[in-house]
Amino acid sequence: MDSANENQWVFLFPELSEPDGGYLAQQRFANITQEIIGDIQLANYRQTLCGIKIEDGLLTQPAEDDKRTYCIHYGPHITQLCKNLKGRRVIYFSHSTGWEINLPTSIPIVCVSKHCMAYWAKHSPGNPLFHLPNIIDEKFNLPNSPSEINSVQDNNKTIRTNDVLVIKRKMSNYVIDELVPQLSQQLTVKVIDKWTDAVAEEMQSAKVFIYDSSHYWKEHKASEGFGLPPLEAMACGCTVFSSINDGLADFLDPGFNCYSLSQDNKWLDISRIEQAVKQWQEPKSEESVVATYRQSNVKQRLECVIKEINSLPLVI
DSSP: OOOOOGOOOEEEOOOOSOOHHHHHHHHHHHHHHHHSSSEEEEEEEEETTTTTOTTTTTTOOOOGGGGOOOEEEEEGGGHHHHTTTTTTTEEESSSSSSSSSOOOOTTTTSSSSSSHHHHHHOOOSSSSSOOOOOOTTTTSOSSSSSSGEEEETTEEEEEEEEEEEOOTTTOOIIIIIIHHHHHHSSSSEEEOOOOOHHHHHHHHHOOOOOOOOOHHHHHHBBBOOOOOEEEEEEEHTTTEEEEEOOOOOOOOGGGBBEEOOOOOOOHHHHHHHHHHHOOOOOOOOOOOGGGGHHHHHHHHHHHHHHHHTTHHHHHB
């Protein structure tokens, strides 16, 4: 076989019409893996009527001769991918849980949150487990100057132009149908209803960020593996109101760095959000929380994870 493929990691991605959180997070893992081991490949596959079709030409070698390591991550396709990759070296990056996956015990599971790791420790105790948190992009931080954000100045203080920011994707009906209309009567509320690359700028121009994914994941019978948006908003200086389900509990600490949404008492939530807007001041850095998720620290963890994984018999 071509020696260039020895010890190469192949990151498999489903063909998607637009990026989503897990897709982008896995791309970031691929990027820092390349920095560490040098030789990676990105490859696509697609779901067909008969199962999974992996990019033509990738699996031409007999499994016993293939020394590459295949990295898979998209929960609904994991069972079928394992069948397609039988006899080869495989790693599962778990970005969420609850997809009724039965993994061969030889597959290491790299978990993006302590929640994911606890889930797999319970449901698949024979598999090697590792914790590798998602990476928060460096652009999510406190703005350095008013010119960097959609803001104005008053007595040398930055005034954020939106009181409340909501990202509609995966958001509960409670937030969209009940909180947003009521809050809009008194506050400036912005709802982002489509994918945008300007999320950091939007967060830097808002005082409060609201997030509630609990109903979305309950409907899909899966869990929020990590939940980057509240962490990103925190890094940008927003006051965060959020559900604390699943992986969000890794970094959200109600009463200390966020507020938990009530849902059983809409008027309590509205009152607390309005008060948070009224009392909002120039934010203090939450970097002590966020630092764990910066690329340099995640890369250090990945170096250790790769070393451990390379010592394991990975063939499924």
